[in-house]
Amino acid sequence: MASVAFSKVTKSFGEFKAVSDVSFDIGDGEFVCLLGPSGCGKTTSLRMIAGLETPTSGQVMIGGEDVTHFHPKDRNIAMVFQDYALYPHMNLADNIAYPLKVRGEAVSKRHARAKEVADVLKIGHLLDRLPSQISGGQQQRTSLARALVYPAQVYLFDEPLSNLDAKLRLEARGFLNHLQRDMGMTAVYVTHDQAEAMALATRIAVMDQGRIVQYASPIEIYRRPATTFVANFVGNPPMNLVEVEATKDDGKLQLKADGLTIAALPMTDAIGTALAAGSKLTLGIRPEHLDVAGAGAPNTITAPLFANENMGPESLVTIDRGEGARVTARIFTDDHIALGETVTLGFAADHVHLFDSAGKRIPEING
Amino acid sequence: MASVAFSKVTKSFGEFKAVSDVSFDIGDGEFVCLLGPSGCGKTTSLRMIAGLETPTSGQVMIGGEDVTHFHPKDRNIAMVFQDYALYPHMNLADNIAYPLKVRGEAVSKRHARAKEVADVLKIGHLLDRLPSQISGGQQQRTSLARALVYPAQVYLFDEPLSNLDAKLRLEARGFLNHLQRDMGMTAVYVTHDQAEAMALATRIAVMDQGRIVQYASPIEIYRRPATTFVANFVGNPPMNLVEVEATKDDGKLQLKADGLTIAALPMTDAIGTALAAGSKLTLGIRPEHLDVAGAGAPNTITAPLFANENMGPESLVTIDRGEGARVTARIFTDDHIALGETVTLGFAADHVHLFDSAGKRIPEING
Amino acid sequence: MKFPALFGRIAFSTLAALIGAAFALPLLWFLFAPFNARAELGLAIPDPFTLSNFNTVFGNGFAMQALWNSLIQAVGGVILVGAAATLAAYALSRSSIPGKGAVTYILLLFSSVVSGSAAMVPIFLIISAAGLMDTHLAVILTFAGGLLPTAMFILRDFIDSIPKSYEESAMVAGASPVQAFFDVALPVIRPGIVVIVVWSFVNIWGSFLIPFILLRSSANMPAAVAIYSFYSEAGTPVVTLLAAYSLIYSLPVVALYLFVSWRFGFRFFGGIKA
């Protein structure tokens, strides 16, 4: 196992900068998720660690060594691909043992090792099948086995679960979580599924347009998203963001928006600085912190109902504030909620997030 | 809009029966999801409604008319394909307007209508792009627009969202939900994602190996799954199933399993019948009905911890009872739960499901 | 470690470039000879540079007419092969006609006999019986028949690799099978058809034997035959004219290839596999 670091790494494709001046450190034994929307540069970053792309500028370090220009085969890494990249013409044993084959191991030895790993991953009984003859979940574990069959310094995962159906994804996620705790491997894991990142990572790097916008632990990212972008990306459904007009009134902060009633908030220095830059702030409330409220409650948002989806143990109630601005509440109840045409959702003041006009988080008084 | 019905429909491919003797009714304006694991015959059923497969035996009715041997074009249906099947050589406008073209509409009229639908779906500004020049989510909406551009009797969807990423999927799902309430269309929707089915359907047909195992409303399926198969398929994470040894003791039902403590349950006739067939029952508890409990609580399951995933507003705690038998609790808390090596999960007796040795649900006393 | 990776890439590039150069070598002569007043088989920079050979060739009415004839026959043949092969390959791929799998293989084998000189006589007799001797149509039909098995073989594999959902969605939308074919399938198959078109054009354009057996009047002869007019009775080639005419004669196929690869991309899109 080894640490990984990016130092001012930029990768351009022609004019286009897929990754811009990114620096970060991944400690030995850490499990870091790269999280971000499609096209934000996650895969490109991962591939630079693997050596499948060469940075336009900057250095990539593994275990303290500058490997920027090393060939992938000389980096001693293991990688799991989104499409698994299992070789359809080899049976599972040969697939799993392939890295050992190219390392020149004898047939008997490498098959023994493949069996060992496969047993751990509960696919030991399938070794003579072809990839096309096993299920998606088993394929996923095979590709994992191929990565684990030899001792690598760093394990790289490029959306390894995104091709699995919901149930298998959950199962595989649990398995990876377990593995990480057991092996203490250094891993970099690319995903655009925030639930996966939350469940697996020791730290998450949220990326947007080739840059890292927040690099912190899952809880931190969930509780204190650094920007509206992060807030909107993490959480399922994501945080509701409401544009508000802020005024300082009587030493308190007054927020105004259509359908919104909210008690005045205490002023802080940070809010003052933010207000100086512009009076349009963004109010954020996570869906799970909203509930159906009576019309007269103190902190509420009211708008016509857009969708009301019951999904067993929970319901999603969405209201439409017009022009695509929707607010969703996630309510933990296993019964259908009867609602009228117009719905009022209530929240507690201490669950409120505030962002300045540039979308940056305004720190809480106690934050 | 029209109703749809299958009457004793069987479809064989050679020896293999992809769909076996299936009958069901879909009322006018209903939104029915076909839910089931891969290969269970969902797509085949849908294609028989569309006329893209001909049943080996049985009848398919649309709007009360026997259409079993009608050509697809004579059925007046609309269908969204899993791979979208957008024509790569036509721009979006032509793609969307194609059904109108084959209906002989004038160019100007059909383009006006395409624009109308595209605007509703927020792709109006892309109409002169080719499918290869737009994102996956936009492709999905284009294929939806093509289905919505003309008034069809029945709308068919074959896993239309499975190629989208989590965020887009959520968004598109909300959109479909809204559309359904607006248009009141008759729709048959194939998916293997239970969350999608739960969120969208008025009724769900759960399929397994070419047969329908339960056909009921989402809430009913969530609350009273007809078999262990359904119980295990619906819910995220799915219901925990624990094999128990049942004995009648003192007019009460005693259940025994490793690590399980449970108070004796009242006997019912149904339980008596089930016991007569075999003493191995299956106990089912949904993850959201489990919580971390003290070691001495009445109804508990105890086993070593397997995984502990915090995901922001909720945590999944999984314990491993050996041989792959895991039990997961879904706990709504936004903090990391500190746990020891061994964990005890508690539940309330009235959240317990019971299945007989053949996997069939044993009705509750009050059910 | 930095270097091996780079070296590998350089070695690959060099090797590829060398092979490319080796392929170009035999053709170099053609770039020089036509511009030489007096060409030898040797490679010589034209000195003095002259276009007189081209003047002579352009002044040769028979040779020019022959190019036009080649064009008529090649274009006619290509259209027929393209259309018939597309329809047939589509049927072989999409319909459930029994035994369709074996058909193309068998035809392919039959065509291996017929492409040899052994079958020239029956083909002559057939064309003669049909009263088509010495017509462009005779050449066009014969080529179409001979090229079709391979064209169908290539195109069927290509169509097999295209998702059926294109046509299915068209039919669900209300299109008849014929509409679905023309509106949707045909445009999607086009890259495959393009390959067939180039391939059959090249075949017809360069072929000597069939037009030779089936045509009589010099007014109908294609360039492949006409080029022999630059040989004497004893086979004495007028090298310079031959080279000039060869160059002119080659241009259409090269132009077609360049056009097609620029406009559509000339490659077997994942098609053709057993």
Next chain:
Amino acid sequence: MTTEPITTEAKKVRNFSLLSNRAGAAFLTPAGLLVSVFVIVPFFWVIFVSFTNRTLLGRTALNPEFVGLANYLALFDPATFFQRGQFGFSLILTTQFVLASALIGQALLGLLLAWLIQTVPPWIKRLTETFVIAAWILPEVVIGFAWFAFLDRDAGTLNMMLNAIGLPSGDFLLDQPFWVIVVFNTWRGAAFSMMLFNSAFSSIPPSYFQAADVAGATSWQKFRDIAVPLIRGHIVTNLILITMWTFNTFTPFLLTNGGPSYRTELVSIYNYRVAFQDFQFGKGAAVGVIMMLINLAFALVYLSIGRKKKAPGT
């Protein structure tokens, strides 16, 4: 299901397919007619004539006699079979020619080229491709002549180059005619294999190769372990086509006329000589039929190899 399926009585139940059998038949008609008239009829004519002594000129031109297997027996006459200018000789020659120029030459070179151009800079790829394809598409009369000039002993481009690097001139057409036509045919036909394999390679997901990169494989290992096994279907098709084409190719005739002294008389050239220089149609037809049987044998071998290797585990 326990109920009898007889309930679906004999009403005309047609299973839906994208193209109904009737439309399919209509689609097949134009090609079917052309192929019947210009391939199938001549095919049977050739078989029929191979049992007669039909000639173009002389007494048996208009009144050929049925001679049974005489033509075949004459071709396989053990006394002369292996003599130069006899059928057996050209058959062996052709087999060597197919092995060397189609299987080793075209297929291997095409494979190598296709592999190389996956990774080289686009302009090299474009240029190399263009030259290779030019060799394939130029009319055969033209390239026949080009090669003639290329190989000329006195002033040919090849000898000029050899001299330039201090090697003596070679009289290739006279001394090494067989290898000349092998190289020639390789040059002429490599483009097809290259394009086919190129498309085959690009149909392999790049992640397969990247996974191998990460696992530590060298370029050769990737080629051997991943690329080649994955395009086996394409290889079989390619071998069937190029074997057939090479077996039937007549183009080397333009270079050597089958000589000197039969050293390049391939079966197709032998066939031409028998049918069109000696005007013995019956015998020529017999040659044609045997050529087809050999093609058939090749095709079956390839197909069975292609199938067999796929078999394990299935």
Next chain:
Amino acid sequence: VDLDVTCRCVIGGVNSATAEWIENSVIPAFEAANPGVNVRLNQFGGEDAQLTQQLALDFSTGAGPDVSAFDGFLIPSFVEGGLLKSLDEVAGAEVNDWSGWDALSEGSRALMLYDGKYYGIPLGTDVRMIHTRKDILAEAGIDADTWQPTSWEELLDAARAIKAIKPDSFPLQINAGVAMGEATTMQGYWLLLLGTGESVIDENGKFIVESQGILDTLNLYKTVYVDEKLGDQRAQLLADGRNRSFANFRDGVTALLLEGDYFYRSVTPEGSEFAVANRDEVQGWAKVPAQEPGKGIRGQDFVTISGGTGFVLNPNTDSPAEAWAFLSFMNEPEQLSAFQALQPRITARTDVEIPDSPFLTETSQTLLPLTTARPNDPNYNAVSSEIQRMTEAVVSGELSPEEAMAQYKASVTAIVGADNVVSLL
């Protein structure tokens, strides 16, 4: 009435003269004289053998041009195949009344004669000789103007003398091999064979398949190409060998070349590809000697052989009268004179002058009396191919003359049957 005429000639091609003659002279004149008849010329661009194929196929299906150029030696095989009919059968008895027949020399009339019937009108004939490079002979100390070998040995001696001073040259060219086609038989093998007093066919019409003459001829080839390298072996073996032999002559590599008058007429004139510079000075000719004086056929000291071409009528022509009218018209003296103006050659008719060509006048006067015609045999064509193969086997050094002759014997026997061959050994 429409008439089609085919010749192996293309305007702008190498046989331009014939094509121009027919197109610009014969057709306009004929059409003027016969209103209502349209004549179209098909200019055939392929090889001789290919024209043969076409005509055979066409005649067998009742198609083909009404009037066609035709090589005399093919007449028997066409007639035997039922593909050709005599002129009077096609166009009626008045054919025999044509005034031109009397103007044809005996020898040239035979060119289109088979079984006593005329199948066409001969256009011209040719003779074969040794073409010499006087400048080279002079260099080797031979008086080129008077040099006339009287035996094979003298011919070889001259070649050896040249080889001695120019070791890289190939002084002597006697055609051999398959690539040369009919030129091997007519300009090479047969010309030599006649010098041994034999021919390809004996007086009973049987093919001679074993004889001392064959062996001697093959041995001469062996001497020239294998043992002493007096000739350019490559030129006999390579596909374009005949051109190489012409180029050798042009370049002075070859000084003695056995060819027909065609070589002088068409190959070496100024402006052609193989033009010999300063031709009037440096190019001469000599008679082909017999093996020994008096040993030649019919006891001759010198030998030569003639072939000839003419035009025939399609047996299935729709308008036989017009076709015949055209055929005879083109063979009237005015038209033949017009042809001579374009390209002088030896005509079949004695009443047509060869204008202004001392070479043709001289050679035809000297050699026509000595000449021999090819036999009228339907199998000649196939046997000729075997002759080419036999010579090739020898000049390539692959087979000894004896072995080559044995193979020849086997092949010819297979073609014509054991009854039609004879051995003189």
